[in-house]
Amino acid sequence: MQQIYNPDERINIELFLAARELPNLEFLSKSDPYLELYYSLQGEPEICLGKTETAECNLDPNWEKSFTIEYYPDLIQILRFQIFDQNRMGREFMGEAQITIKDILQSKNSLISIPIKRFDKSAGQLLCKAVQMKQSNHFVQWQFSGSNIKNMDGIFGKSDPFLKFYLHSDNVWCQIYQTEYIKDDLNPTWKEFEISLQRLCLNDEYKKFKIECLDRHEKGKNNQLIGSFETSIDEIFNQNKEEFSLVQPKGGQVGTIRIKNKKRIYRANFDDYIKQGTTFNLIIGIDYSTHNGVPSFPDSLHSYIDQNNKYGKVISDLAQVLEKYNQKKLFAIYGIGAEPHLTNYTLNTYQTLFPLTGDFQKPQVEGYQEVANLYKNTLKQIVVKGDFQIEDYIKYIQTIAENNAGKLIYTICVIIGQGKITDAQVFQDLLIKGCKLPYSLIFVGMGKNDFSEVKNIIDKMNNQQPPIRNNFTFYEYKEQTIQMLSKHLMIDIPQHLVSYKQ
Incomplete structure (x- = not known):
């Protein structure tokens, strides 16, 4: 099977943000700023x-x-920053700035200062630091404690200590993790946590990272640095050092930090599972419900006029990207909700699920071009009819996935459709019930619907308690280039597979 994904080819950047000399919009105190980040590709x-x-x-x-954010060197990626003052009445606009990711990365040390404007007037500077992060298989899990931490609160209280961890990149310290704070405790023990070596030290065991111990003040205002130290993975694991002196900025020990528990963890990634022999089923489901419009009309999403037919382009582009996942480039293609009059298909009444080949025993075609041709050649043999009901399609997919559980076979299935789903609650229940099965579901939204039902389902899956695996992804089709579609799928499908395996 050809190589379809290489983590080393992806460029992920982590963006660290700060601001200086923001305008004060308060009368009796200072503003309480927060930042919102907006992202777009040009056009x-x-x-x-x-x-x-x-x-x-x-x-x-x-x-x-x-x-x-994933960086694409060949595309213009625009970042827009808006800063607001949070107050009792809501929020008040403090200013905004804009830049491309490429401009940040081309700056010295990938650190840039951008003018902030508030209604065309100067409103301070935004500092952006970008650090390139590769995917990591290596993690550490550990727990920290402190002893004899210096009391910063005088005789009437005790310090409320917490730890901050910093990555050193291009002479800049970037905060990457923060523990909880422990109230009134000079000998605290913080909760165990896990972090990747890439995030901690860019996968370099000899590279120093910094840990600060701070005293938390009311509502996190003006937290006070107690002391800090620097160390490395080599020092902790190879030299087995587990105790460190906290040193205050002007020198002098102000306590001790110890590592109570520690272990290194290796986690396989998507590429590892491919090398182990994982193969893929590819299945595409197409929505033919009446909400797409009558194909004989030029404004129909299934229009007989090629240049007006939105489904045709999406089906071709999707299949062209997905065929890389199957060595034989085989796709099973199904219609969802219509009255088929296909050759060799005897059920000519409304069907919630039917094979576009007309044969449930042979639903596959080979290659993206044959997928596109099958859709085009059968379009006039299908009567658009009824509502968009997904239940039978999902049950069919999950049956296939369940039969393959325990095998090195993973199913990638796609729904291409407008978002007016008749059985949305059933759809949601099936997704939650089958979240542990070896399959990914990709919903590509067509037309001008708001897709609120699909988005609500994703929110429900993400907010389940206890948390569950979410193997459901939604894209709203916006005349995207095939390169962008490929980038999206190459991110989500690997994440779904890894989450299943682990």
Whole structure:
């Protein structure tokens, strides 16, 4: 089987953010700024990647929240930053800035200062530091404790200590992890946690990382540095050092930090599973419900006019990307919700699931071009009819996946459809029930629907308690290039497979 994915070819950057000299929008105190990050490819819709925590009473914040983004050297990736003051009435706009990822990476040490504008007036500077992160198989799991930590709160209290961990990159210390704080305790023990060696030291066992111990003040305002030290994975695991002196900025010991438990962990990645012999089933389901429009009309998503037919392009592009996952390039193609009049197919009434080949025993065709031809050649043999019901398709997929559980066979299935799902609750229940099965489900949204039902299902899966594996991905089709579609799938499918294996 050809190589379809190489972690070393992907360039992930982690973006660390700070601001200086922000405008103060408060009268009796200082503003409480937070940042929202928006991302877009040139010519495509903008999406929000999330927001930082609020830095209370701080016009020069160093936000702890960082953002991980995959960098594509051949594409223009635009980042827009908006900063707001969080107050009792809601929020107030403090300013914004914009830059491309390439501009950040081409700056000295991948660190750049960008002017912030508020209604066309200067509003400080935004500092962006980018660190390139490769996928890591190596992790450490450990637990830290402290003893005789210096009391920073005087005779009427005790320090509330917590730890911060920093990666050293291009002469810049970047915060990568923070423990919980322990209330009124000079001999604290923090919770065990896990971190990758890539994030900690860029996979270099001899590279120093820094640990700071701080005293937390009310609401996290003006936290006070107690002391710090630097060490390395080599020192901790190869030289077996487990005790470190906390040294304050002006010198002098202010306590001791110990490592109570430690172990190294290796986790296989997607490429490892491919080398072990994992193979893939490829299945595509196409929505023919009436919500797509009548094919004889030019505005139908299934229009008989080739240049107006949105499904035809998406099916061809998807199959062209996915065929790399199957050595024989075989696809099983099914229609969802229509009245088929196919050759050798005797059921000419409304069907919730039917093979486009007309034969349930031979539903496959070879190669993306044959997938595209099968869709095009059968379009006039299918009467668009009824609602979009997914239950039978999902049950069929899950039956295949269940039969392959324990084998080196993984199923990749796609739904291409508009988002008006008649049986959304049943769909959701089936996804949750089958979340541990060896398959990925990719929903490609067509048309101008808001796709709220699909997005709600993803939210429900992500918020299950206890947490469950989410093997369901949604893309809203926006005339994307095949290169972008490939990038998306090469991220999500490996994550789904690894989450199943682990």
